[in-house]
Amino acid sequence: MFKRSHLPALISLILLVLLGTLPIYGSTYAVILLTAIIMYIVLTVSWAMFSGPTGYISLAPAAFFGVGIYTMAILGGQLPVLAVVIIGGFISFLLALLVGITTLRLRGVYFAIFTFGLVVLIKELLLFWEITVTGTRGRFVVLESNTTIYYVMFGIFVVLMLVAYFIRRSRYGLALQSIGENEEAAAHAGINVTMVKVITFATSAIFMGATGAIMATRWTYVDPYVAFNPIFSFLPVLMALFGGMRRLYGPVIGAAIFAYAEELLLTRFPYYYMLTFGLILVLVILYLPNGLVGLAPKIWKWSSGAQGADTRR
Amino acid sequence: MPILEGEKVTKYFGGLAALVNVDFYVEQREIVGLIGPNGAGKTTLFNLISGALMPNSGVIRFRGREITGLRPHQICRQGIARTFQSVKIFPNMSVLDNVRVGSFFGAAGERSFQKAMERAKEALEFVGLAKLASAQAGELTLANQKRLEVARALATEPEVLLLDELMAGLNPTEVGETMRLVTTLRERGITIFMIEHVMKAIMSICDRILVLHHGEKVAEGTPQEIASNEKVIEIYLGE
Numbered sequence: 001m002f003k004r005s006h007l008p009a010l011i012s013l014i015l016l017v018l019l020g021t022l023p024i025y026g027s028t029y030a031v032i033l034l035t036a037i038i039m040y041i042v043l044t045v046s047w048a049m050f051s052g053p054t055g056y057i058s059l060a061p062a063a064f065f066g067v068g069i070y071t072m073a074i075l076g077g078q079l080p081v082l083a084v085v086i087i088g089g090f091i092s093f094l095l096a097l098l099v100g101i102t103t104l105r106l107r108g109v110y111f112a113i114f115t116f117g118l119v120v121l122i123k124e125l126l127l128f129w130e131i132t133v134t135g136t137r138g139r140f141v142v143l144e145s146n147t148t149i150y151y152v153m154f155g156i157f158v159v160l161m162l163v164a165y166f167i168r169r170s171r172y173g174l175a176l177q178s179i180g181e182n183e184e185a186a187a188h189a190g191i192n193v194t195m196v197k198v199i200t201f202a203t204s205a206i207f208m209g210a211t212g213a214i215m216a217t218r219w220t221y222v223d224p225y226v227a228f229n230p231i232f233s234f235l236p237v238l239m240a241l242f243g244g245m246r247r248l249y250g251p252v253i254g255a256a257i258f259a260y261a262e263e264l265l266l267t268r269f270p271y272y273y274m275l276t277f278g279l280i281l282v283l284v285i286l287y288l289p290n291g292l293v294g295l296a297p298k299i300w301k302w303s304s305g306a307q308g309a310d311t312r313r
Numbered sequence: 314m315p316i317l318e319g320e321k322v323t324k325y326f327g328g329l330a331a332l333v334n335v336d337f338y339v340e341q342r343e344i345v346g347l348i349g350p351n352g353a354g355k356t357t358l359f360n361l362i363s364g365a366l367m368p369n370s371g372v373i374r375f376r377g378r379e380i381t382g383l384r385p386h387q388i389c390r391q392g393i394a395r396t397f398q399s400v401k402i403f404p405n406m407s408v409l410d411n412v413r414v415g416s417f418f419g420a421a422g423e424r425s426f427q428k429a430m431e432r433a434k435e436a437l438e439f440v441g442l443a444k445l446a447s448a449q450a451g452e453l454t455l456a457n458q459k460r461l462e463v464a465r466a467l468a469t470e471p472e473v474l475l476l477d478e479l480m481a482g483l484n485p486t487e488v489g490e491t492m493r494l495v496t497t498l499r500e501r502g503i504t505i506f507m508i509e510h511v512m513k514a515i516m517s518i519c520d521r522i523l524v525l526h527h528g529e530k531v532a533e534g535t536p537q538e539i540a541s542n543e544k545v546i547e548i549y550l551g552e
Binding site: 181188189191 | 385411414420
């Protein structure tokens with residue numbers, strides 16, 4: 001029997017099959033475009049996995065992304081691509097563990113600034129290393145085919161969605177949420193708050209690192225400025241806000257629309273691109289505090305009539 | 314052997330002595346009251362027991378085992394739960410989810426979803442919030458939010474419950490209901506250590522009362538003894 005509750009699962013399955021077979025029927029352009037979109041989705045969903053429920057705004061994605069890029073720049077060509085991608089994720093995981101243990105006691109703006117400082121710190125350290133030790137700046141990256149990049153990116157996406165789904169459904173999802181709502185009360189209800197925060201933060205970094213590693217193979221040449229570009233810290237935050245973080249698919253939709261809009265605006269209206277972006281963001285933050293997914297209940301309310309619209313007593 | 318005891322518990326905030334050499338004990342299934350003027354160090358003592366703060370010196374024991382310096386989640390999992398003076402619920406979560414946090418992570422450490430759910434529902438039933446299980450916690454009245462904190466603490470399956478001004482801000486009817494709730498908690502086998510300003514409540518339900526003043530224990534005894542203790546009268550009515 002088909003029930004209405006099966007609908008999201010069915011739609012997800014169809015989308016997965018369509019996306020998973022894209023290189024077979026899609027154009028090269030479609031493959032490249034979808035790779036970029038999925039990259040943004042992965043960065044955004046993995047960011048929202050930790051920062052969404054806990055309210056700790058991390059600006060570290062660019063650091064983990066960059067670590068992945070440099071892992072590929074150094075190891076690419078020496079090991080199979082997939083191995084390098086996994087190593088990139090693993091190094092990011094270790095880095096995030098270290099950062100998490102030392103900084104997750106910081107709250108609010110201090111945590112945000114520290115994580116952003118991490119991006120700058122690693123970039124400067126790498127520059128220093130390249131100038132004084134290796135005597136070169138930047139590195140060439142071994143290229144991979146568009147199809148390989150796409151499949152690896154898609155694989156990371158599927159694993160991430162499964163992990164994010166199961167965290168949300170498990171008792172750890174509840175723990176993360178309660179930490180965001182009142183950390184002291186969460187600790188006194190038996191939650192090892194430090195452990196839950198650090199592990200989730202580090203898990204989210206795996207996906208950012210892996211994404212950096214595979215995306216590096218598209219860029220031929222990377223240097224610390226390219227690899228640790230702070231825009232990769234800000235975009236996931238914006239995309240997650242845009243989509244809304246109350247549901248798992250919020251950041252997915254936010255990132256997908258945002259990334260596609262970027263492509264569209266950049267190619268059609270290069271001069272108004274940033275302006276339009278800024279406008280959309282301001283409007284969303286002002287009028288849609290729960291993001292795009294917050295729109296659905298509003299539309300539902302309008303369409304079902306005004307009476308009984310206020311369900312709260 | 315008392316279920317909970319402290320020896321020469323001392324806590325300084327900078328140069329300010331919040332608690333100095335305080336000895337206390339709570340016997341199993343007792344209801345012990347902790348009173349004293351504002352700033353006497355009552356909540357500080359609870360924070361030291363529950364692991365929110367570390368004492369500068371002194372020892373706290375639970376069932377004979379030292380728990381000084383353990384972190385809040387460890388203390389909770391040992392079997393000491395608490396409520397807060399200013400309610401600390403999870404406002405944007407449902408009432409049921411608030412309590413499920415306790416049943417998942419507390420001393421019970423329930424891993425099965427179904428059992429955690431049952432335990433949470435049972436705790437809500439106990440405090441009289443079963444009908445509001447799906448409501449958003451932040452929308453409850455203050456009295457109900459305080460009950461919710463009790464339910465969450467209860468779901469962790471504590472042996473000792475620290476209640477920090479459970480009745481403050483409640484109207485007389487609600488105070489009466491809360492007093493009944495506290496006595497039924499004891500009937501359940503739970504030991505109660507409670508800070509309270511509502512004298513009527515403390516005098517009628519406590520077996521024993523501890524009085525703190527300026528961080529020191531100044532009196533200890535049955536409600537009758539405390540009510541006629543000259544030092545206590547002096548503290549409360551002024552020199």
